[in-house]
Amino acid sequence: MDALQKSGQLVTVHDPVLPEPDVRTYLRGAADLGSKSPAVVFDNIRGYRGLRIAGNVHGSWVNHAILLGMDRDATIREQFFQVEKLWTNLDQGELKWIQNAPCQEVVHDKNINLYEIMPLFRINQNDGGCYFSKACVVSQDPDDPDSLEKENVGIYRVMVQGPDTLGMQGLPYHDIARHLKTAEERNMPLPVAICIGTPPILTTMAATPLAYNQSEYKAAATMMGEPLELTKALGSNLNVAAHSEYVIEGEVIPRQRFCEGPFGEFPGSYSGVRKQVRIKINRVTHRQNPIHETLFIGKPWTEHDTMIGLWTSVPLYKQIKADFPEIKCVNATYQHGLTTIVSSDIRLGGFGKTLAFRVASTPHGTSYCKNIIVVDGDIDPFNLDKVMWAISTRVRADKDVTIVQNTPGMPLDPCSEPAGMGCKLIIDATTPVMPDTMREITMIADPPGSAEAAERLRNAWKPADA
Amino acid sequence: MMCLRCLKDTAAKIAEAPDGSKEWEMYYCERCNYSWRSTEEPEITVLEKRDPEFQLGNLDLDTLQMLNPIPPLRK
Numbered sequence: 001m002d003a004l005q006k007s008g009q010l011v012t013v014h015d016p017v018l019p020e021p022d023v024r025t026y027l028r029g030a031a032d033l034g035s036k037s038p039a040v041v042f043d044n045i046r047g048y049r050g051l052r053i054a055g056n057v058h059g060s061w062v063n064h065a066i067l068l069g070m071d072r073d074a075t076i077r078e079q080f081f082q083v084e085k086l087w088t089n090l091d092q093g094e095l096k097w098i099q100n101a102p103c104q105e106v107v108h109d110k111n112i113n114l115y116e117i118m119p120l121f122r123i124n125q126n127d128g129g130c131y132f133s134k135a136c137v138v139s140q141d142p143d144d145p146d147s148l149e150k151e152n153v154g155i156y157r158v159m160v161q162g163p164d165t166l167g168m169q170g171l172p173y174h175d176i177a178r179h180l181k182t183a184e185e186r187n188m189p190l191p192v193a194i195c196i197g198t199p200p201i202l203t204t205m206a207a208t209p210l211a212y213n214q215s216e217y218k219a220a221a222t223m224m225g226e227p228l229e230l231t232k233a234l235g236s237n238l239n240v241a242a243h244s245e246y247v248i249e250g251e252v253i254p255r256q257r258f259c260e261g262p263f264g265e266f267p268g269s270y271s272g273v274r275k276q277v278r279i280k281i282n283r284v285t286h287r288q289n290p291i292h293e294t295l296f297i298g299k300p301w302t303e304h305d306t307m308i309g310l311w312t313s314v315p316l317y318k319q320i321k322a323d324f325p326e327i328k329c330v331n332a333t334y335q336h337g338l339t340t341i342v343s344s345d346i347r348l349g350g351f352g353k354t355l356a357f358r359v360a361s362t363p364h365g366t367s368y369c370k371n372i373i374v375v376d377g378d379i380d381p382f383n384l385d386k387v388m389w390a391i392s393t394r395v396r397a398d399k400d401v402t403i404v405q406n407t408p409g410m411p412l413d414p415c416s417e418p419a420g421m422g423c424k425l426i427i428d429a430t431t432p433v434m435p436d437t438m439r440e441i442t443m444i445a446d447p448p449g450s451a452e453a454a455e456r457l458r459n460a461w462k463p464a465d466a
Numbered sequence: 467m468m469c470l471r472c473l474k475d476t477a478a479k480i481a482e483a484p485d486g487s488k489e490w491e492m493y494y495c496e497r498c499n500y501s502w503r504s505t506e507e508p509e510i511t512v513l514e515k516r517d518p519e520f521q522l523g524n525l526d527l528d529t530l531q532m533l534n535p536i537p538p539l540r541k
Contacts, residue, residue: 019490020506046505047483047490115481115492122502125509126520128471129494129501161499163480172534185540255536259498259527262520273498273522275532411533419531 001039001291004057007066009038016044019121023053027296030056031303039063041291048119052291057200059296059303064310067200076310076382080329083314086223090214091149093221093228101231101242103195104285109234112281113163118246119292120160124264128273131263132158133304134295135248136195136206136216137168138238139179142188145237152176153206153216158194158279159260166194166250166279167260169271171411173367175212180252180277189251191236192279197245197293202228208311209364217241235282245290249283267335268299269414300335309333312364316340319362324355331381337368338413341387345377349436352428353402360407360424367408367420373427390429400428469495470502470513473523498522 004010011030017023023042030040037060042053058064065074068082108117120130135158141150152175159167170176183190198206202220210216217239221228229242233249240247257275265271297304310333317330326345334340342355352374359365359372375381375390395401402425409415409422416422432438469477476497483489490505500522508515 018505020503020510047485047487049485049487051484113481116484122506122510125507126517128499159499160501162494162496162501167499170534177534180534181537185537187539257532257534257536259530270520273525273530275527275530277534420533 001041001054001057003066004039004063007062007072009060009063009066009072010041011038012041012043014044016046017042018046019048019119021125023055023121024123024125024296027055027294027303028298030059031296031298031301033060035061037063042119045119051119052289053119053121054197054291054293055296056303057293058204058307060306064306067204076333077329077380080310080313080331080382083223083310084317086225087314087318088222090210090219090222093215093218093223094226095148095217095221095239096227096229097239098229098231098242101229101240102287103240103242103244103247104231104234105288106286107234108284109282112284114160114248114281114284115163117284117286121294123294123296124270124298126270127263128159128259128261130160132160132166132194132196132294133297134196134203134293136198136203136241136244137170137176138193138195138233138240139176139190140238141179142182142186142190147213148217148239149213149215151215151217151239152179152212153195153202155203155206157263157265159263161258161260161278164281166248166281167258167276168192168252168279169260169263169274169276173363178212183252184254187254189254189280191233191238191249191251193233193236193238193240194248194250194279195241195244195246196248197291198241199224199228199243202241204307204311207308209315211363234285244287245293246284246286248281249285250279250281253278253280264298265412266297266300266304267338267413269412271412272419305333305335308336312337312368316359316362316364316369320355320358323358326351326377327355328377329381332364332369333382335413336410337364338410339371339373340365340369341373341375341381343375343377343379343381344430346430346433349433351433352400352430353426356402356424356426356428360404367410367422369424370407370409370413370415370422371425371427373429375429376431387429391427394429394431395427402426402428467493469498469500470511470516471495471500471520471522472498472525472527473521474498498527
């Protein structure tokens with residue numbers, strides 16, 4: 001928050017606001033300010049005097065660049081390769097455990113009433129209640145509770161259901177579902193800790209599809225380039241981010257499900273009402289003067305899309321590149337990768353489809369990546385003008401457009417019917433190479449030195465309104 | 467009191483503004499888990515103005531889809 005403040009990327013709303021609808025109205029407005037929008041803090045919430053809400057912290061590419069320690073004008077492509085560069089030795093990050101952690105300065109463990117402890121609000125008008133949209137849920141593998149690697153930190157939607165109970169959605173392909181399944185097979189409660197207002201890189205790592213035995217804490221420490229400070233939860237073996245604003249400790253009640261939802265989700269539509277697990281809260285700890293950090297999610301583009309866009313793109317890139325080093329870049333920023341664009345050099349005829357199959361067989365791509373576009377390696381997948389040019393001038397519909405029916409789908413995608421089923425659309429917009437054929441065509445080459453000329457012009461350019 | 471969503475007599479006041487301002491009260495239904503605040507828009511707090519698409523009055527909650535099935539117990 002300090003970095004955003006120093007960069008002029010933080011606006012504090014001092015005017016009195018109602019939890020509903022004012023907070024959501026402001027955060028929708030912040031999202032609509034576009035790629036340079038600031039974070040927003042509310043410090044005068046009616047009924048919650050003295051408590052604060054922050055939103056849109058990851059809400060723009062400028063904010064995202066600042067969180068990465070880059071120049072505020074870094075392009076999305078430059079930010080992609082910065083994340084990619086940092087994304088090495090993720091299991092080597094250093095963790096440090098501290099006592100008397102800031103997140104435990106204040107402890108509530110009797111007569112817990114979340115509505116009175118935290119400034120809660122309904123994010124979208126038809127949500128079933130107040131939700132945590134940016135909460136890092138920590139759980140351990142009941143069969144291996146001391147494994148840091150298997151300890152999971154994930155962002156799952158959490159619904160406040162009464163003073164001291166929560167509902168949670170962890171879908172079957174999410175890591176926490178493995179922990180839940182093991183605990184339920186044993187008819188044991190699963191301890192969880194819900195960290196709100198965590199270090200911003202940890203939040204992004206929690207939203208990233210890491211492998212089951214990769215530690216989000218170690219990965220965050222690697223990306224931060226410094227040790228990540230943890231502390232033990234007060235009532236369990238769980239490790240929690242020591243500098244969280246709030247930590248909610250509780251247990252998932254085994255073998256029971258409760259009515260949850262709906263919730264306005266990332267495709268821009270409401271999910272249905274479903275039966276989901278319930279968490280009984282045992283304790284709430286927080287800093288002195290905490291900030292409830294939240295994320296507005298609605299019709300794209302919102303903070304959700306910026307926060308996870310590159311953190312979805314880079315792991316896909318890494319996983320595909322391990323098998324196919326020709327790959328150049330991946331843009332999976334559209335609704336968590338529902339549409340994904342891959343750029344790659346092409347090894348042999350039909351190779352574009354091979355790459356699409358690989359996208360669809362990554363852990364994330366299995367359910368999420370349903371529209372897969374492959375373009376040549378010299379096309380920036382973040383430059384949609386170039387992508388559309390490739391589609392316009394390369395795609396032979398009879399050969400290059402393929403539909404694979406009845407595949408896994410993303411249940412929150414409104415097109416997924418029944419929820420969880422889908423199909424894959426592959427558009428191979430690459431230039432055919434041997435043994436595939438195309439007409440004899442010579443492409444127009446850019447004049448040598450034009451990139452440098454553009455840079456000279458940029459430096460000399462003083463727009464009239466500057 | 468009646469839940470504004472599932473229309474059963476299973477709701478109650480569960481909180482009020484913690485700063486003592488009496489700005490609002492919070493209500494919660496222990497059956498369908500819906501909650502609402504007294505200061506929300508009429509589309510939320512006035513039954514006649516609520517969107518029928520999101521009402522659960524005619525729904526048997528036991529029929530809701532369960533995305534995470536309960537596994538068999540280990541032997």
